[in-house]
Amino acid sequence: xxxxxxxxxxxxxxxxxxxxxxxxxxxxxxxxxxxxxxxxxxxxxxxxxxxxxxxxxxxxxxxxxxxxxxxxxxxxxxxxxxxxxxxxxxxxxxxxxxxxxxxxxxxxxxxxxxxxxxxxxxxxxxxxxxxxxxxxxxxxxxxxxxxxxxxxxxxxxxxxxxxxxxxxxxxxxxxxxxxxxxxxxxxxxxxxxxxxxxxxxxxxxxxxxxxxxxxxxxxxxxxxxxxxxxxxxxxxxxxxxxxxxxxxxxxxxxxxxxxxxxxxxxxxxxxxxxxxxxxxxxxxxxxxxxxxxxxxxxxxxxxxxxxxxxxxxxxxxxxxxxxxxxxxxxxxxxxxxxxxxxxxxxxxxxxxxxxxxxxxxxxxxxxxxxxxxxxxxxxxxxxxxxxxxxxxxxxxxxxxxxxxxxxxxxxxxxxxxxxxxxxxxxxxxxxxxxxxxxxxxxx
Numbered sequence: 001x002x003x004x005x006x007x008x009x010x011x012x013x014x015x016x017x018x019x020x021x022x023x024x025x026x027x028x029x030x031x032x033x034x035x036x037x038x039x040x041x042x043x044x045x046x047x048x049x050x051x052x053x054x055x056x057x058x059x060x061x062x063x064x065x066x067x068x069x070x071x072x073x074x075x076x077x078x079x080x081x082x083x084x085x086x087x088x089x090x091x092x093x094x095x096x097x098x099x100x101x102x103x104x105x106x107x108x109x110x111x112x113x114x115x116x117x118x119x120x121x122x123x124x125x126x127x128x129x130x131x132x133x134x135x136x137x138x139x140x141x142x143x144x145x146x147x148x149x150x151x152x153x154x155x156x157x158x159x160x161x162x163x164x165x166x167x168x169x170x171x172x173x174x175x176x177x178x179x180x181x182x183x184x185x186x187x188x189x190x191x192x193x194x195x196x197x198x199x200x201x202x203x204x205x206x207x208x209x210x211x212x213x214x215x216x217x218x219x220x221x222x223x224x225x226x227x228x229x230x231x232x233x234x235x236x237x238x239x240x241x242x243x244x245x246x247x248x249x250x251x252x253x254x255x256x257x258x259x260x261x262x263x264x265x266x267x268x269x270x271x272x273x274x275x276x277x278x279x280x281x282x283x284x285x286x287x288x289x290x291x292x293x294x295x296x297x298x299x300x301x302x303x304x305x306x307x308x309x310x311x312x313x314x315x316x317x318x319x320x321x322x323x324x325x326x327x328x329x330x331x332x333x334x335x336x337x338x339x340x341x342x343x344x345x346x347x348x349x350x351x352x353x354x355x356x357x358x359x360x361x362x363x364x365x366x367x368x369x370x371x372x373x374x375x376x377x378x379x380x381x382x383x384x385x386x387x388x389x390x391x392x393x394x395x396x397x398x399x400x401x402x403x404x405x406x407x408x409x410x411x412x413x414x415x416x417x418x419x420x421x422x423x424x425x426x427x428x429x430x431x432x433x434x435x436x437x438x439x440x441x442x443x
Contacts (some may be wrong), residue, residue: 202299206249264402285304287302304365405423
């Protein structure tokens with residue numbers, strides 16, 4: 001408002017008095033165009049400026065006076081741009097007592113310094129700056145309205161800026177919170193990539209520090225290993241002396257449950273009695289079950305099989321994070337075991353209907369057989385019947401979509417166990433249990 005030189009600069013607008021208390025006697029709404037028509041409101045200019053100068057330079061007081069303009073002067077013979085005759089008079093209120101509070105609160109200046117409600121008491125010079133906007137031009141007009149509208153517009157602009165700023169801050173906070181939660185969730189569970197990394201680090205530590213040290217570092221407290229029968233992993237390896245023998249392996253598959261708390265790895269291994277040996281004494285495949293404990297993968301079950309010396313390099317690493325419906329482990333485990341019981345009773349006949357397409361079948365002294373068709377054909381060729389006992393142990397993931405069982409098996413009419421089996425089951429996206437791996441480990 002301070003920089004305007006002509007009333008026409010305002011454009012088509014409305015003049016609205018300040019509403020800072022309930023004593024406002026008159027509400028005037030007036031529309032005017034930008035062609036320079038004289039706007040409504042008449043003031044006693046000289047008298048007003050004289051009284052204001054006395055109020056500011058003196059003790060800040062002046063006596064109450066009559067109304068500044070007559071209501072009849074508002075209409076100008078139809079030149080008021082659409083204000084109907086009588087429209088203003090219908091809104092006339094009883095004239096209040098022109099005390100100092102009214103003058104200050106309505107027009108922004110008064111006899112005594114009297115702040116509006118909620119404002120701190122200010123000095124005279126500071127209050128005088130906010131009182132009276134005056135437009136200087138050839139067509140001089142003096143409007144008595146406070147800085148309410150200017151303040152309101154400034155507050156709206158400020159409010160928009162503040163809203164934008166707060167929205168940005170909230171977005172950053174939410175993003176940071178989401179990132180923190182994601183990082184926290186990642187720390188609570190694992191995935192196939194981290195599992196493969198854990199298995200690889202385990203193998204590298206065995207080469208650098210020895211097999212015994214590596215196993216003691218990787219094993220869970222309640223783990224199971226076979227040396228040659230089932231033993232507590234930690235106790236068994238603590239009882240073994242250090243050895244110069246070299247056990248070398250690498251994962252070719254790492255798979256985890258949907259909840260990321262359970263997984264398994266498998267791949268080839270080789271064993272040398274002495275590091276100086278140029279050829280490994282034995283070869284085979286390992287299968288390890290891992291559990292996510294306290295923010296890291298821990299080995300909880302380890303079993304393997306033997307096969308001839310490989311003639312080709314190991315295949316590339318595959319990662320498999322499962323995506324299956326959630327189910328409580330205590331509900332899922334009996335169902336998984338029921339599937340395993342039906343399979344164990346007739347492996348050759350059941351495999352095609354219950355196995356994954358890329359099932360892995362590890363039979364004694366054979367290379368891994370991969371794929372449902374190849375595995376089914378291999379079982380059809382078996383001539384010695386195999387009887388499987390009820391599972392001795394096993395576990396299911398927290399989300400009930402990945403689990404394993406293990407126990408003993410007997411070949412033919414043997415009365416003593418011929419070896420140990422372990423089978424891994426995994427749910428597909430439809431929630432159906434599918435056989436993922438079947439391993440036989442002779443004694």
